Amino acid sequence: MTTLLIYGASDDLVEVEGDLRAETYSPNGPVSIVVNNLILGHLLYSTDGCWHFSPHPTFTEDTDEFTITVTSAIGENSYPHPETDIPGYSDFLTIHGLVTTIQVGNDPTIVLL
DSSP: OOEEEEETTTTTEEEEESSEEEEEEEEOOEEEEEEEEEEEEEEEEEESSSSEEEEEEOOOOOSSEEEEEEOOOOOOOOOOOSSSSSTBHHHHHHHHOOOOEEEEESSSSSEEE
């Protein structure tokens, strides 16, 4: 079983933590999130100083392979989220289950064995 956290950091990075660590640079526009070839949605740095997750129309929190929990940002100057080290200025996704591939933004797909 894999556990991943995905969130926005600073105003131009999206980070992945947990059983895999990675980051993608995003100076402009939304950052897409694809897990096991399923488009979850995207994170976008907003004018309110926070990263917000916008789900894809087919988004579901429970699949046959994994579950996703979306936790909302608590404010631009809030750090960290309670019970985590994740910046309070970002929504974050917790993904738990059988994750075989993940792609964040335009970075190459990462295969987990």
